[in-house]
Amino acid sequence: MPQRNPLAGRTAVVTGAARGLGEGLCRQLAKRGMRIALLGREAETLERVARSLPVESRCYEADVTDDEVMGRTALRVSRDMGDPAVVIANAGVAEGGPFGASNPKTWRRVIEVNLVGSAVTARVFLPALLRSRGYFLQVASTAAFGAAPMMSAYCASKAGVESFAQSLRAELGHQGVGVGIAYLHWTDTDMVRDVDAHDVLRELRAHMPAPARKVYSVEQVAAWLAKAVHHRAATVYAPPWLRLAQPVRPVLPLLVARASARTLPRLARHGPLNPTGLLGAGGLADTQAHDRKNAP
Numbered sequence: 001m002p003q004r005n006p007l008a009g010r011t012a013v014v015t016g017a018a019r020g021l022g023e024g025l026c027r028q029l030a031k032r033g034m035r036i037a038l039l040g041r042e043a044e045t046l047e048r049v050a051r052s053l054p055v056e057s058r059c060y061e062a063d064v065t066d067d068e069v070m071g072r073t074a075l076r077v078s079r080d081m082g083d084p085a086v087v088i089a090n091a092g093v094a095e096g097g098p099f100g101a102s103n104p105k106t107w108r109r110v111i112e113v114n115l116v117g118s119a120v121t122a123r124v125f126l127p128a129l130l131r132s133r134g135y136f137l138q139v140a141s142t143a144a145f146g147a148a149p150m151m152s153a154y155c156a157s158k159a160g161v162e163s164f165a166q167s168l169r170a171e172l173g174h175q176g177v178g179v180g181i182a183y184l185h186w187t188d189t190d191m192v193r194d195v196d197a198h199d200v201l202r203e204l205r206a207h208m209p210a211p212a213r214k215v216y217s218v219e220q221v222a223a224w225l226a227k228a229v230h231h232r233a234a235t236v237y238a239p240p241w242l243r244l245a246q247p248v249r250p251v252l253p254l255l256v257a258r259a260s261a262r263t264l265p266r267l268a269r270h271g272p273l274n275p276t277g278l279l280g281a282g283g284l285a286d287t288q289a290h291d292r293k294n295a296p
Contacts, residue, residue, distance in 0.1 A: 005033060007029065007032045007034050007085070007230060008033030008034070009033060009034075009035070010034055010035070010086070011034065011036075011081045011082050011083070011084040011085060012034045012035070012084060012085065012086040012087075012088065012229075013037045013087045013088065013121075014029070014036065014090055015039045015064050015088065015089055015090050016064075016090040016091030016092060016282065017036075017039055017046060017090070018040040018049065018282070018285070019049075019190065019282060020189035020191065020282065021184075021187055021189055021221060021225075022090045022091070023049050023218070024218040024221065024222030025088060025090060025222045027219075028219075028222045028223055028225070028226035029086070029226055030054055030055045030057070031054075031226075032226060033055065034055065034085075034086065035055055035056040035082075036055060036056075036057040036058075037058055037060060037080075037084065038050055038058070039059075039060050039061075039062050039064070039073065039091070040061065041061065041063060041285050041286055041289045043059065043061045045285075046059040046060075046061065047059050056081070058077075058080055058081060063117075063289065063293070064089075064113060064117030064120055065112045065116050065117045065120060066120075067123075067124075070120050070121065070124045071124045074124035074125050074127075077125075077128075078128050083128035083134075084132065084134060085134040085135065086134060086135050086136075086229055087121065087125045087134065087137070088136075088229070089118040089121045089137070089138050089139060089161070091113060091114075091117055092117075092191075093113045093114065093191075093279070093280075093282060093283045093286050094151065094195075094278070095107065095151075095275060095276055095277060095278050095279060096150050096151055096154075096195065096201045096276040096279065097273060097276050098273050099152045102275045103275060106277060106278060107153045109286070109287075110153035110154055110278070111156065111160070113286065114157035114158065114160075114161060115156075115157045115161055115164070118161045118164065118165075119164060122136055122164075126172075129177050130172075130176075130177060133175075133177060134177060134178070135177070135178040135229060135232045136168065136180070137180045137181075137236075138161050138162075138164070138165035138180065139161075139184065139225075140158050140161050140165070140181050140183055140184070141184050142184070142242060143155045143158040143159070144159045144161070144162040145245070145246075145249045146252055146256065147252065147253040150201060150273070151201075162181055165180075166181070169234065178234075179234070180229075180233050180235065181234070182228065182235075182236045182237075183235065183237050183238065185212070185214075185216065185238065185239060186205075186214065186216065187215065187216055188215050188216065188217050189218060189280065190280035190281045190282060191279045191280035191282060192215065193280070194280040198276050201276070216238065216239055220238075221238045224236060224237075224238040224239075224240070
């Protein structure tokens with residue numbers, strides 16, 4: 001007997017759906033027969049992705065940090081497509097460079113999008129998830145426990161979303177809502193490619209052990225996460241071997257600090273270590289949209 005597909009015909013919400021992993025998740029969930037609500041800052045890019053999907057899909061332009069806009073968006077999704085059975089908090093940005101030289105507004109924006117934006121996403125879709133007894137997947141990162149130098153805002157935000165999702169899981173489990181955490185490593189997105197465009201960040205990644213610096217395709221990572229959605233998994237590791245890092249989490253910051261003490265002074269001798277600004281095309285789009293919104 002063929003196994004029943006619990007996702008077919010149901011609605012999934014994906015934030016940060018315009019490109020990269022968000023786009024990949026839309027494609028993987030569409031393959032499983034889900035209707036897709038795409039959320040993001042770039043209307044034209046969202047529409048391009050939606051037109052390429054083989055299922056019913058709708059686009060909603062929204063800043064995940066804006067409570068009012070996201071609240072209205074959640075109501076529209078339920079009205080247009082039915083209560084979502086899956087919500088994936090994927091939207092994220094990153095910057096690199098020394099904390100002391102970072103632009104406070106840029107540093108804060110990483111926290112706002114990655115951590116506050118995830119919480120806003122969960123808050124506005126929670127009533128629908130309670131009705132559908134659905135599943136919320138929080139996209140985190142090895143940065144949640146890796147404490148990488150030159151990425152203080154990103155690491156802080158991903159550690160924050162991990163703790164947020166764990167708290168939410170404990171709070172909602174008895175109400176039938178599943179909460180999962182996705183731990184991602186290097187994924188071939190424009191943000192990660194932009195990391196390699198900056199000498200210092202590229203050099204730091206190059207000093208990782210070979211397995212730890214491998215970059216995985218968006219298609220593969222999205223497939224791992226879509227399988228986790230199918231099974232309502234509490235955790236998903238992309239790649240799966242990352243699960244082995246969990247038992248040694250307490251010693252990882254010490255190992256990273258020792259390696260950085262050797263590498264960073266050598267890099268500094270070749271020139272100043274400068275902040276990067278928000279990385280990748282998604283970071284640029286967020287900066288431009290945020291500037292337009294706050295223009296006098």
